[in-house]
Amino acid sequence: MPDTDAIAVPTLTSEFPVVGDDPHIDAPLRATVRRLSTLLGRTLADQHGQEMLDLVEQVRKLTKDAKSSDSEASAQDVQNRLAELPIEQATALTRAFAQYFLLANAAEQVYRVRSLQERPASESWVPRTVAAVHESVGAEGLQEAVDSLDVRLIFTAHPTEASRRAVLTKLRKISDILENDTEDGTPERRRQDHLLSELIESLWQTDELRRQRPTPQDESRNVLYYLTQLYRQTMPGFLDDLREELRAHGADLRERQVPLRFGSWIGGDRDGNPYVTAEVTREVLQMQAETAVELAIDVVSELIGDLSISSEMTGQDEELRASIDADLAFPSEVDEVQQRMFEQEPYRLKLGTMRAKLKATGERIRTGAPHVHGKDYYDSEELQDDFSVLRGALARHGGRRAADGAIAVAQQVLAGSGLNLAVLDVREHSEKHHDVLARLFDRVGELDRPYMELSREERTKVLAAELASRRPLVGTALAEDETILDDATRTTYKVFGEIRDAHRQYGQSSIETYIVSMTHGADDILAVALLAREAGLVTLPGGDQNRSDISFAPLLEEVAELRHAGEILDEMLSDPSYREIVRLRGDLQEVMLGYSDGNKDSGVITSQWEIHQAQRLLRDAAARHGVTLRLFHGRGGSVGRGGGPTYDAILAQPYGVLEGEIKFTEQGEVISDKYTLPTLARENLDLSLAAVLEGSALHTTPRSTPEQLDRFGEVMQQVSDASYARYRTLAD
Template sequence: MNSPAVSLSESLVQIVNSQNTLRLTNSRLRYRLKIVEDLLESVLLKECGQELVDLLRRLRDMCSPEGQAPEYPAQEVLKVVESLDLNEAITAARAFAMYFQLINIVEQRHEQEETSQSRINSLSGESQFPVGTFRWLFPELKRLNVPPRLIQSLVDNLDIQLVFTAHPTEIVRHTIRDKQRSIAKMLKQLDQLTVFNADEQDPIPTFVHSWEAESLQEQLAEEIRLWWRTDELNQAKPTVLDEADYTLHYFQEVLFDAIPILYDRLEFAMKDSFPALKPPQYNFCKFGSWVGSDRDGNPFVTPAVTWQTACYQRNLVLEKYIASIAKLSSLLSLSQNLSDVSEGILNSLSQDQVQMPEVYETNSIKFRQEPYRLKLAYIRQRLENTRDRNAQVRANGWQASEYMQSTKALEDCAYKSASEFLEELRLIQNSLQETDLTCKALQYLIRQVEVYGFHLAHLDIRQESGRHSDAIAEIADTLKILPSSYNHMNEAERVQWLVSELQSRRPMIPNHLSFSDKTNETVSTFRMVTKLQKEFSVDVCNTYVISMNHSVSDILEVLLLAKEAGLYDPATGTGTLSVVPLFETVDDLRRAPLVLQELFELPLYRCYLVSHQNLQEVMLGYSDSNKDSGFLSSNWEIYKAQKALQTTSQKYGVELRIFHGRGGSVGRGGGPTYEAILAQPGHSIDGRIKITEQGEVLASKYSLPEIALYNLETIATAVIQAGLLPTSSDTLPSWLDAMEDLSVRSREVYRDLIYEQPKLVDFFHQVTPIEEISQLQISSRPARRAGKRDLGSLRAIPWVFGWTQSRFLLPSWYGVGTALEEFLLENPEGHLTLLQFFYAKWPFFKTAISRVEMTLAKTDLQIAHHYVRELTEPGYEEVFDRLFTQISLEYQRTCNVVLHISGHKQLLDEDRDLQRSVQLRNGSIVPLGFIQASLIKRLRQHSSDTINLRSRYSKKELLRGALLTVNGIAAGMRNTG
């Protein structure tokens, strides 16, 4: 192949500068992009030779710089792609994937820098405070004359919970993530040595210490070479405990230290605008996890695994506390001869000496006249004893009736709870304050203990409703408790019997379980939770989420199983487990308010809520409702459900917390969290919110400290803002009527394609890489709820994942265009004015349209059409062409009407940074899409194509090649499922 005259990096700059919408005016960003491209090219030259570099250049040059695939037939591109042998295709796919991930590192670094700079500028008065931050919020509240008492009331009850899940949307292997973090750190170091001139269009960097910069670039190249020689694919499915390890990394590396700083930012901003107000409690922002506790559809999450996960979390947080105490010991070197010490400290030292004489013998001389250091030595030993005891508890397992003797021996000199540890830290703090001293490190540690306790993150149990009813039915049938089968009862009969059984003090389930494996495990899960709460405190696990909740009996069944495990006391009507219904389908969302009303009508349940601060948590599912009804209808049904649930709760005097089950992609409720919170109806948040964070979202939001802090701050800002400055939509019924009209129309169009077209399932399985995706080793959880090849059993994540890979992104926009167009045609001038007013004034509508616009920009139906042509099996050509034509017409219709409403000339004109990022990636994803389609075609033809030369490759080799392209496209899209 003849080598073009320009390098990859020069080609990139030409592509960027050829588009007015892609002009990278920031010199640092342009330079960083050039640095990583040059580094990658140098590595590829060394590892693979000039021929590969020429191939990559040629493929990119063949594809349109507009970020779309060339019109079909793209014979020149196809000729090159089809001529590649498997090794060449794999190497090209890996190179493109690495390119995308390096670009992701650079952009994330740029985002972090912009966040930091905007904060610096704001504090120095050089610019307006960034919207969505505390420094913007409180002056805005003051400007709008929001009464301080209202602010104080909301802040006092501020309750933000972020729940990390193990949903399989993180495709990047964690070994690779480690290398990416290393590269990010080195790029940051290189930045610190770089000085730019003032010319933004042609940056000419100089280095403060050129030899250091040269050394760093050599290290970067070496790290990229090591990465290149590392397999991107997991060789085996991760275990549940592997997933726990991956997820807890974010706590260990970023979040543990971020929380005290978040509180500092909030306290400073409040005092600056409202000096008389008191800041919130330290634990206003807390974390939860489903990793190791979410058993819905995952047979590998057992009671033993959940127990192991809790022990693992406790060990991690104890190690962090031990390190913090060591740091405090170096700081608090105060001599008793030079600084007064409280009587409380001296008394506690006397007690410590009696309890732990060996610590006194070791440290009394070393810390003579240094009481704080001596006190910290006792604290450290107690923490180490607590950690060692935790290791033995973990080894014994949850079913151990008694702990080993050595465990009991540790108990006297270990902390029984985090509150005991906190009490000793406050004893030191009070003593310092009495002598007019403060210690920031001690203050930070106290805040961390307030939030993380000895459990780190609370574990939510989740299970599908059918498991509980099946278990109760089997138990009742086996023990002959009911005159007829529980399964044959209607809803009213079930509720009546469940209430009666909940009031009975006799046990229903025997100690020895002799039922089916599923029922035994269901009962054992509740018994394990009882032991968890006894061992770790109630805070570690006090929420039980019921997926596919349809009725009141679903909730009472869980309460009955909780009662049998000692988590509900029939004598007092109180319990330690919050039961959380999860409403997922559109029908369940519509039924949710009635379910709550019937539940609140039960005196038994109202009594039960008293032991939970009269607070009812309800979870709303975005993924399944979207899969069921389409994007616009799903979001509207969730919006309506929130309004109705809030009304119902207020009617019965019950506090409500909505738990938002959002995914990372738009098709599963994803998108910017700040805007999403503000788009919620009226007072549905009221200072409380709970949100899932999962998969690739964790890496994008919590890998770097400043980005993590910015994300946490924007969430907290949005919750306060939504509680004090709700939208006016509740007072305008005409808006709601118009939105209901649009929702109904879009749902009909979506369901007509997805559920009424008999060949749609075949279309999805053939023209997307869904079958290959299911073989990725990225999750311990199966891709399907059952082994059937139908939409009902397919989970929402692979549903979105498949459409994203082949560039349809259909779940995120299909049906919206027809709904809006038909609405506009009824009254072209009046309805257009109305929708443009919605877009300008109604956060819900603006957020929905903006998400659709973003996914339309990422959609590429030209490359999607290529998948259809290449992967359609014989006999399906005519029907698939009709389906594609239908999809294509809806896409064009949606683009046109969205641009008409927004007033934009091009998609994403309102967000030029996102527009640049999307289009920059789109251009290079195109050749990778051609390679993927080619490899999938070869793979699927493998068993029958015995004559073709390519059949010399095994099915395993071809699958590996296809899966590597899945990695690359996911990296380029910055999204999977």
């Protein structure tokens, strides 16, 4: 019989193993899960009667018996019982077990938080790593490694993440209640149980599934929820603790440096998603920008309350006064009354004008009005300039601790969020760009046969020559004759114009990289660069007038491309025009590695081994061309999508690959697990940054001898070949 509570209501799965096999270690967690399942059992009895609760217990017992006996007959008993259920009962039964596991996961997250909070600070990821790097390479080497840090976590939507925000919010509230541990039988426990019962009842009556397919805008709102919480609750403490740890070892963060930031694919990932149009990209960018401005207003408003420094005590600062006067030249909410009120408190007055400019920025974004310098902010750099004015004045007038304290943290938080909250990547399939160029080249009629009949090598030569030329391939032709492009190719080409417009509205940090799926050769990247040039994102007239407002990243996914990764990158960087684009982008070349399609193509072991070898090839090719390599790992949550422990995955990269630069996806299926609770979010940020810092500073040479590496390669190749052969037998 299952455990019972005081009123003899059975729990749902009181005997299920929850997190492990040690009853002593897991006892508190098991008790919490039993508590939640008891409350869920009461909800079931209230909503559907005792009969439904008895059915749940019956199926649980049959399943447990089948598992323990490992007999086909017992398993058949379970199947027979389920097959005879009416659809209404089957649905309720399924929901009961699904909600049990949601509640069990919420409880487990709380206990993960407790274990982290009980861990000594010296054993945390960042302190331990900073100390190790300092011991190995000294303060100067630590500073050099920190200066190179640019860790980017890219949030993506994914069909396996089906949870609605309404469900996630309730689970978050349940976790918040459970964080306050209480003793059974106390008034506090009874109050908690009342609140938990209310939430569980509401959870049961909430439809877990959206009845309409979520739009990219819906997905963006979901990610904005997490990003807002991260910037409000997690990033300030993360950056402050990192700065203090670095200073204790003779290093520091640069004033505007953000060693870890966030990006997004939602609203920019067009590959295979016809719902992501240029218009959708525009809407998502506006949503992100409005949220970022609201966040900045809140941060600045909090500082206004803190910086009550009087010029009567410290003296006037001419640079600060001049900056305030320039701001007050524009009408704003900082009227004469406020100016008189804060006449002797210039820091509050300056922050007040900054808040006014942020509000004007929000209005500009909503209305699409043009930027007016001094009235609103064009991009994050202008906001950062105002922070620098504040900190400089404080430092000159005896307020260095204030300058390096809360205001410094606020500056760095807003340097990360910027005025767009997350950098948006754009992604499209390689063939889409060739479809556009085929219509353009065939219209010109200079090729000896249609563009799509050219070999890959021939296309590369044609595109290289066109990119090096100064003539416009499109010019005014599209405006004069819209039939040059059909609906599909026009949609593809229109995105480049949308990127250009986004840069004008939100600054170039809003969209920095265009990713090309299924890149098979250099022609796939040159094609995108040429279309970007036609849209005005790239100009290469020569000399100081050259510019590139965006970077281009090949996405290598299948085994064939991974094995030729070095050749593809070498061919790209050997083209003078494209090499100039890379130079204009800071001599940084991003390459994305796809895990999911490689796994589908060759199986888990072969896919991982080929990606590992591809990283070596890319590292060496980038080094030959004097380029910094940033690898973008398209990892998912499951093993089949490249999932696994983030720290181990980062450190498992070949030596010399990490130079402070890395990107990896946080797919929808794992975002809620990693980022719902602030402590878990902080843990994920800490371990990600620590792994990149360690790999960049300490894994610059092989850990093994050449003979060991050769032997390792031979063994892995044998394992990979055997795995691939077996996988293809199953797949084919």
